[in-house]
Amino acid sequence: MVGTGSDRGQFIYAATTATAAAAMLYEYPMARNIALMIGTMVSNPHSMQLAAERWSQPEGGGDMDFAGIKQAVRTLRDECNEKEWWKGPACEAFNQSVDTFLEQMDKAEQYHQGVGQGMGSIANAYHWAAEVVTVVATVMLLLAGWNKLKPLFAPWPGAAAAIALAIFVTLTRMGMVVRGMLGKQMKSVAMLTAVVAGINFMCMSLGQFIEQSRPRPDFAPAAVEYVGDDSTGVGTLQPKNGGMPTMPTTGAGGMSAFV
Structure with a gap:
C-alpha cells in the first residue's frame, strides 16, 4: 500500500x-x-x-467550498436584481461580471480537483x-x-x-x-x-x-474625479485642478479663445 x-x-x-x-x-x-x-x-x-x-x-x-462560494455570489446577484439596487446598463454589466466569475470558478474547481x-x-x-x-x-x-x-x-x-x-x-x-x-x-x-x-x-x-x-463612474459633468488609494483600496472624489476652472487652450494663443 x-x-x-x-x-x-x-x-x-x-x-x-x-x-x-x-x-x-x-x-x-x-x-x-x-x-x-x-x-x-x-x-x-x-x-x-x-x-x-x-x-x-x-x-x-x-475542503475548498467552491459550491458555497458560487451559491453566495448567485444569492447576491438575485438579491440585487429583486431589490433593484442597480438598473439599466449598470445592472447588465453586474450580471455579466457575475456570470464570468461563476464560469471561472467552475474551471478553478475542475483544476483543483484534477x-x-x-x-x-x-x-x-x-x-x-x-x-x-x-x-x-x-x-x-x-x-x-x-x-x-x-x-x-x-x-x-x-x-x-x-x-x-x-x-x-x-x-x-x-x-x-x-x-x-x-x-x-x-x-x-x-x-x-x-x-x-x-x-x-x-x-x-x-x-x-x-x-x-x-x-469607474464618470464624474466629468460635476468637475470631480475619482482618485483611488492603493493602500486601502477605497478612493475618494476630489475636485479637478484643485477646484480651479479649466481654461480652454488653442494653438493661436491664450486670449484667442475668448474672441
Whole structure:
C-alpha cells in the first residue's frame, strides 16, 4: 500500500543494488542504463499521497467550498436584481461580471480537483514502480553472480556463451520495462505540472478580472474625479485642478479663445 511509507526505502535499495550489480556487469551497457533509470525514479510516494490528501482537505477542516462560494455570489446577484439596487446598463454589466466569475470558478474547481486526483494517481504509479524496480535490482544482482561464474565454464565454451546470452537478453527486457515506466511517469509529472501552472494562471487572471471589473463612474459633468488609494483600496472624489476652472487652450494663443 502507498500508505505504508516503505516505498522510498525500496527505491533506495533498488538504486543501490542496481548500481552495484551494474559495476559487476560492466561488459553489459544495459546494466548501467537500468541503474541510471532506477536512480532517476527515486522518490517518496507516501509523501505524494499525503500531499494529495492535504490538497483535497486542507488543514483547518473541510475542503475548498467552491459550491458555497458560487451559491453566495448567485444569492447576491438575485438579491440585487429583486431589490433593484442597480438598473439599466449598470445592472447588465453586474450580471455579466457575475456570470464570468461563476464560469471561472467552475474551471478553478475542475483544476483543483484534477491536481488532487493527479497527485494521487502519480503516487500510486510510483508505488508500483518501487515494487517493480526492487525485483529488477534483485534480478540484476543474481545476474551479476552468474556472470562471475562464467570463468568456471571456460572448458565448455558453449555453456559460457549460453550464460552470456541469457544475461544479455534478461537485461535487455528488463531495460525495456524500466524505460517504459520512466517514460510514463515523466509524462504524468509533466501533465500535473501543466495543470498546476494552469491554476496559477487562472488565479492571476481572476484577480485581474475582479480588479478591472470594478466600476469607474464618470464624474466629468460635476468637475470631480475619482482618485483611488492603493493602500486601502477605497478612493475618494476630489475636485479637478484643485477646484480651479479649466481654461480652454488653442494653438493661436491664450486670449484667442475668448474672441
